[in-house]
Amino acid sequence: MRVLDVQNLSVQYHTGNGRKKALDEVSFSVERGETVGIVGESGSGKSTAMLAVMGLLPENAEVTSDEISVCGRQASPERDIAMVLQDSLSCLNPTVKIGRQITETIRAHKKCTRQEARERAEELLDMAGIRDPKLRMRQYPFELSGGMRQRTAIAITLACEPKLIIADEPTTALDAAVQAQILRLLKRIVRDTDASLLVVSHDMGVIAALCGRVFVMQSGRIVEQGAAEEIFYSPQQEYTKKLLRDAKGSEYFPAGGRDGEVLLRLEHVTKVFGTRDGIRDISFDIRKGEVYALAGDSGSGKTTLARILTGILKPDSGVIFYKGEKLETAASAGAWRGKIQMVFQDPYGSLNPCLTAGCALSEALKAQGRMTAKERWKKVEEMLSLVGLSSEDADRYSEEFSGGERQRIGIARALISEPELLICDEALSALDAAARAQILELLLSIQRKRGIACLFISHDLALIRKISSRISVLYGGRMAESGETKEVCSDPWHPYTKLLLNAVPRPDLPNARKARPVLPAETVRRKEREKGCPFGELCGHAMECCCSEAPGLYSFGRRKIACFLYSEEHTGRRTKGYRMTSQI
Numbered sequence: 001m002r003v004l005d006v007q008n009l010s011v012q013y014h015t016g017n018g019r020k021k022a023l024d025e026v027s028f029s030v031e032r033g034e035t036v037g038i039v040g041e042s043g044s045g046k047s048t049a050m051l052a053v054m055g056l057l058p059e060n061a062e063v064t065s066d067e068i069s070v071c072g073r074q075a076s077p078e079r080d081i082a083m084v085l086q087d088s089l090s091c092l093n094p095t096v097k098i099g100r101q102i103t104e105t106i107r108a109h110k111k112c113t114r115q116e117a118r119e120r121a122e123e124l125l126d127m128a129g130i131r132d133p134k135l136r137m138r139q140y141p142f143e144l145s146g147g148m149r150q151r152t153a154i155a156i157t158l159a160c161e162p163k164l165i166i167a168d169e170p171t172t173a174l175d176a177a178v179q180a181q182i183l184r185l186l187k188r189i190v191r192d193t194d195a196s197l198l199v200v201s202h203d204m205g206v207i208a209a210l211c212g213r214v215f216v217m218q219s220g221r222i223v224e225q226g227a228a229e230e231i232f233y234s235p236q237q238e239y240t241k242k243l244l245r246d247a248k249g250s251e252y253f254p255a256g257g258r259d260g261e262v263l264l265r266l267e268h269v270t271k272v273f274g275t276r277d278g279i280r281d282i283s284f285d286i287r288k289g290e291v292y293a294l295a296g297d298s299g300s301g302k303t304t305l306a307r308i309l310t311g312i313l314k315p316d317s318g319v320i321f322y323k324g325e326k327l328e329t330a331a332s333a334g335a336w337r338g339k340i341q342m343v344f345q346d347p348y349g350s351l352n353p354c355l356t357a358g359c360a361l362s363e364a365l366k367a368q369g370r371m372t373a374k375e376r377w378k379k380v381e382e383m384l385s386l387v388g389l390s391s392e393d394a395d396r397y398s399e400e401f402s403g404g405e406r407q408r409i410g411i412a413r414a415l416i417s418e419p420e421l422l423i424c425d426e427a428l429s430a431l432d433a434a435a436r437a438q439i440l441e442l443l444l445s446i447q448r449k450r451g452i453a454c455l456f457i458s459h460d461l462a463l464i465r466k467i468s469s470r471i472s473v474l475y476g477g478r479m480a481e482s483g484e485t486k487e488v489c490s491d492p493w494h495p496y497t498k499l500l501l502n503a504v505p506r507p508d509l510p511n512a513r514k515a516r517p518v519l520p521a522e523t524v525r526r527k528e529r530e531k532g533c534p535f536g537e538l539c540g541h542a543m544e545c546c547c548s549e550a551p552g553l554y555s556f557g558r559r560k561i562a563c564f565l566y567s568e569e570h571t572g573r574r575t576k577g578y579r580m581t582s583q584i
């Protein structure tokens with residue numbers, strides 16, 4: 001039975017500059033119990049097609065179609081279709097507790113008492129893999145991690161008992177380990193409920209892991225369609241081949257700068273938030289012109305570190321040096337902050353919707369107070385062209401740009417004040433493979449030309465491997481392993497680094513469908529951190545000592561590793577000249 005049937009769907013926007021075609025006679029369908037993928041770069045029209053099906057396009061959109069039907073009748077999206085979006089924080093109401101958000105959805109779809117709705121909500125959270133649903137029901141969205149928020153959004157989706165779930169980039173903002181959990185959850189939901197799943201993604205890895213049939217979209221048209229095997233093993237269109245090539249990411253960007261002068265040094269920096277995440281005893285240095293990577297899953301403390309470096313948070317203990325100067329006084333911290341700029345993950349949230357792109361960039365310069373309005377504007381135009389946008393884009397508001405374009409503005413805003421250190425916090429993870437490659441190339445060419453150091457924070461080890469010279473892998477707020485990126489990624493010594501490398505989704509069918517190692521929910525991991533090795537419960541190599549004490553950091557040349565497998569006291573004395581190798 002056909003659950004969704006869309007025939008010749010076209011959309012055009014009426015804008016101040018005339019009509020703009022977004023979709024051109026697009027047709028696709030989903031059968032009952034089937035998982036179908038729509039894949040394409042950002043701006044290819046995937047999300048517009050989904051919003052048109054849901055009836056959620058803005059008023060200036062003109063929609064025409066021969067048919068949009070669900071289960072053979074005209075679509076009633078609010079009843080039959082539910083959507084899981086990429087940005088779970090913005091689709092949950094920040095001022096309403098999780099429990100109420102789910103029970104309200106249940107009661108809007110079904111006649112039942114409050115108590116019955118509450119019981120059903122607990123059941124749905126449990127189904128979505130959230131431990132201790134009673135506790136979570138009493139919390140606000142900001143109290144949950146990214147993965148848990150996405151699970152909550154999925155639970156709300158299930159509350160509607162939809163015939164079709166549309167998952168629009170459901171795992172884009174999540175790290176590899178949580179991504180694997182969510183993909184598993186979506187698979188299970190399709191298997192256990194009567195719902196069909198339509199996955200919209202730029203990520204060939206996600207499509208390979210989930211979908212049986214695939215539609216490829218380019219510039220508002222479907223250019224290729226077929227069974228996943230046909231698309232992945234014998235793509236016909238050049239565009240599909242390019243998507244697959246981009247996803248495999250064969251291009252490497254040789255990293256430099258590792259021998260430069262030390263720009264920033266952290267020594268034993270600790271910041272804890274009671275029972276919440278934090279970082280403990282983190283030390284590393286970043287050199288001039290170097291790309292240094294921080295890797296780890298959500299809750300590993302990467303963002304806490306970025307916040308400390310940008311001055312948003314103050315460490316509880318430890319010292320930070322900038323160009324050899326201890327950063328303690330407010331004055332030195334102020335001067336330091338101007339030299340460190342950040343590119344955020346969420347280009348939607350980091351740009352002020354009330355400002356045009358030009359104003360957003362000009363504001364960043366205004367804060368420095370060194371230029372006249374005319375000079376500022378000239379610099380804004382220069383920056384826009386540097387990031388591949390035109391000077392006309394200066395008059396557009398953030399909502400008029402695609403995700404990739406917004407991120408270009410985010411980069412231009414960070415670069416406009418000529419920083420010495422750029423912190424990129426998951427800056428590319430919301431972009432499709434092609435946009436990611438373009439922006440990465442742009443970012444790195446500017447970084448090299450200007451000798452800017454870059455702290456690249458990401459869960460994407462495949463990307464980190466290509467661009468950084470040195471890496472620190474964090475787990476549970478502690479350093480697990482650090483060293484030269486090439487060595488760490490090609491020959492991981494820490495069990496967690498190995499797990500993280502294995503969790504990277506791959507755009508080839510056999511690998512994508514293999515059961516990948518999955519880390520459990522963060523709630524469990526937080527408790528483990530209190531005592532013993534933070535990775536203890538999950539480690540296949542754990543010894544007795546791992547439960548009672550946390551390992552220190554052992555150094556072997558340029559590699560540092562926090563694991564008892566590398567300590568003399570727990571694995572026996574070494575003879576002189578012993579050369580340590582991976583113990584896993």
Ligand code: SF4
Pocket residue numbers: 494495496533534535536537539540541542543546551562563564565
């Ligand atoms: Fe595993 Fe023990 Fe090493 Fe921790 S210290 S990673 S538990 S072997």
